[in-house]
Amino acid sequence: MLRKLISKTIKLPDNRVVTIETGKLAMQSNGSVVIRMGNALILATVVAKAAAEEESYNFLPLSVDYQEKFAASGKIPGGFLKREGRLGDHEILIARLVDRAIRPLFPKKINSEIQVNISLISADESILPDALAALAASSALSVSSIPFNGPISEVRVARIDGVFLINPPPSLLEKADMNLMVAATNDSILMVEGEMNEVQEADMIAAIRFAHDAIKVHCQVQLELMAAVGIEKKTDTLNDLPTTLVCEPALREAIYTDIYAVAKRHIPSKTLRKEAFMAVTHRYSSALVQDQNGQETSVNQQKEFLLELQNQAIRALILNESIRLDGRRLDQIRSIESEIDYLPSAHGSALFTRGETQSLTTVTLGSKFDEQIIDRAMEDGYHRFMLHYNFPGFSTGEVKPNRGPSRREIGHGNLAMRALKAVLPPDKENLYTIRVVSDILESNGSSSMATVCAGSLALMDAGIPIKAAVSGIAMGMITDPATGRFAVLSDILGDEDSIGDMDFKVAGTQQGITACQMDIKVAGISYEMLEKALHQAKEGRLYILQKMEETIAIARPNSKPHAPKIVTIEVEKEMIGAIIGPGGKVIQEIQKESCANIDIVERGYKGIVTIFAPNQEMLQKAVGKIKTITAKPSIGEVYVGKVKSVLNYGAFVEFMPGKDGFLHVSEVRLERIEDLEKVLEIGEELQVKLIGVDPKTGKYRLSRKVLLSSDAIAAGG
Known part of the structure; x- marks a missing residue:
């Protein structure tokens, strides 16, 4: 195979250089690149499975994996097997950052399984690879024949001493009060995720703008790389299966009108609302067995047709009448109930219910021996704060086997952990290892933000002196590209999330934002939309904090009696x-x-x-x-000692643990003693007084006689 190396360079403002190379490694994949920065090398490959005619997906069959090779940093893996095992949580989180950035940019009609693999093959301790992973994936897709509406890139923007930096080294991140990952195309923002130290909305927008300027340079270089490679995008990965059902206009209008009426009935229960929509489906099912040309339709075609009408009706209701499925205003929060100390045996617990979303969260306090051991290619150490999020099937009325945490559960738990980490007391003030566990008992919109609220309450219930209470809210958005209209929704329902164009989770205190996660399901959003969503989120966040303070405003002064x-x-x-x-x-x-x-x-x-x-x-x-x-011995103090050995001229007495003193034979009794062994026995306990320290030997001098004198007795000795 003829290999032709093609390379492009990105120059960063601080004179560092990022190089994108293709044409040398993994040439049997559909597209591969190596991203090089310093000694860090990341290999990204993308492969699309040839689509079979009978295959059809109602979702994008995309999988993204990121793995750090231990050899990349000259390490041998720990454990018994001594080899890379299943992906660690941190690798899954980086893969999710890439997945969420590139997923909206694939054509909707794509009908081929796509796999993106990203590997850290050489590490540099001064460079964090997570900020380069999405650039690598996008570059591999760009030089492949797979249809992709990119390019995109992703950077870390951190504010350190008031200055924004792009992809700073780890040593500087410790001083950052803002640490965001931002993904975007040349035109619009796709994804934002990160943690902050109670920053203001305007500062966050400024950081995103700064990151976007850097991303535009990355995108331009990728376009130059595509031109140099000269690849043509395939169309055989696109498929119209199943064929869109087209019915008579009058029938379509009748179905749409009935669905719109159901959406406008303000049914608060997710289950009852689903039953009402299903009733419309059953009403028209017989009329949809054939299309307008008399051709027989499949069940999947009928479902897709009715679901599309339902989505259109819900979106139109929100945009045209500012009415939501459950009857709330666009900025209205669902009813909130919370309580603490729900579980009597837990060190801290809270039950937080918002609408039909409910989290039962516990706090467990442990010691240094309970710290989580970190053994990674790029990091060693310990974690003293852990947050685990569980999403069982019964929370949505589904049957689902328990097979350990999913990628979604790991991602949601990490977001909640970052939101709460900002308010924990410093290690010097909090000696505990803390584990927070959120079990979602019901879910209909933003269970991760319910976890933040419940976690904040449970920490205060456990007596952890957090700096301030933290609440979280999920924002949604409905847009109309044709007219430019948009509506921002506070505290979204599950249905609004599935048909909406944005899922924007914001957590913080009264003083500012501590964590966020934004996913865009369309090509991108404008800064006007982002600013509107952030300010509306702040209003909702403060309202939720007010409701939480009615349950507990500050942490308990002490941990519970049964807590360690x-x-x-x-x-x-x-x-x-x-x-x-x-x-x-x-x-x-x-x-x-x-x-x-x-x-x-x-x-x-x-x-x-x-x-x-x-x-x-x-x-x-x-x-x-x-x-x-x-304790240090004090001359003049009286101790209860134990005889360790007896000699003719005196005895050695342990008057404090590990400290022996000499009791001279003349200091045992008031009268003369001929044979000390007949007076004292080894192991005998007796009161002695420390009367001095020998200046030559440093040995302690003891006396029992002074305690037997009349003066000592009168003084209570």
Whole structure:
């Protein structure tokens, strides 16, 4: 095979360079490129399965996978198998970023399975590959014969010290108060996702504009690459199956009128509304068995025809009369109910219900030993905050086997985690490892934003001193490209999501936005639409926060009595050995007696002891033992000691854990002692007073005699 390398270069404002190469690797795919930036190399391939005539899809058969090869960063995978296994959550999240950006740009009539594979084959610790993955996928599609209405690109925009940067290195991201991923074509925005530190809507729009300017350069370079390759797009991947049903105009108008009437009835229940639409379907099913030419129609054709009419009617009702399916105004939020402490045994819990969407969320508090271990090609470390989102089939009245979290569940959980992470107290103020779990019990629109609300309430119920309450809202949009009209919908229903042109989730506090996720289902939206959606979302977010504050306004002052307790103690560095003991004997004994977990780390000249116990009583028991071990002897203090050994001239007594003092024979009794072994026994406990320290040896001097004197007795000794 003749290989011809074609390369194009993107110059970034900070003099860094991104190179797109094609014609060298993976030539049996329909399209392949290598994106190179520094030492980072990403290989993207795209393959379209040859479409069979009998195959027909009512959805886009697209799959996107992203994988980081451990060899790319010179690492061997952990675990037993020592090889790359199933995709990790972070890889799935990056794949979703790409999928959601490119999916709206495929022709609706495409009838061929398409697979996009993106692999990190060489890593650079100063470059984050997620910001290059969509550029790689779009470039591979652009140089392929697969129909694609691109190109697109995706960049990270971060605000650091008040300055917007495109694709900054990881070292700078730690200081960013805004971290967004933005995908767009040359003309319009396609997707936005990210986390922020309570930023204002205007700042977010400014960041998106800044990112779009960079994306336009990426798109232009891809167009130049396409021209250099000279590929022609295929049309055999497009198929009109099933043939669109065309009926008599009068019949079509009658069906549309009946569907429109159902949509206008303001039926609040999703189930009852579905039954009403189905009644229209049954009413006209016999009339649709043949088209206007007398040809027999399939069941799929009839379903597609009726569904299209239903979508048109709902969209027209919203655009023409500003009426929604459940009778709400465009900016109206559904009824909200919430309560905390619903589960008596959980460390924190909340039940949040908005309309027909319900989340039961729990908070579990753990220790350092419960941290999540991170073992990735590009990252090692630990996570102390986790949020898991579960979406069982019964939440929508469906039968669905439980096979672990889906990509959607991983994505929704990550969005909610980012929304709440911004308000967590610093690690120095919160010693717990925190796991939040949202179980969706009902779903009819934006269960991820219900998770944000329930998670915020549950954290406060658990006594975690979050900076502020966080709420979330999902916004939708209906557009009419012919007239330019559009309507922004607050707190969308599931039906409005499926027929709408946008799903825009915004979470934040009263002060600003903490996380967002926007998916555009059409070619793109204007900045006017985006600004309108953001400001309407703010009104809804603040309203939901007000309703949440009626349940709990600030976090409980303390964790619940049955929740585990945690504390840190600072000790002298030289005392660490005494706490641990020979072979760990002392610390193991403390942990056994108090049922506590104890972690000790050196920090400078100090030792930091973290104690995690199941309750306050056990915590105090462990703390008391450690304080006893680390306490400094004080001259003049009286101690209960244990005789360790007896000699003719005196005895050695352990008066504090790990600390021995010498009790001279003359300090045992008021009278003279001839044979000390007849007076003291090894293991005997007795009260002693610390009377001094030998200046030459540093040994502690003890006395029992002073406690037996009349003066000591009179003083209560």
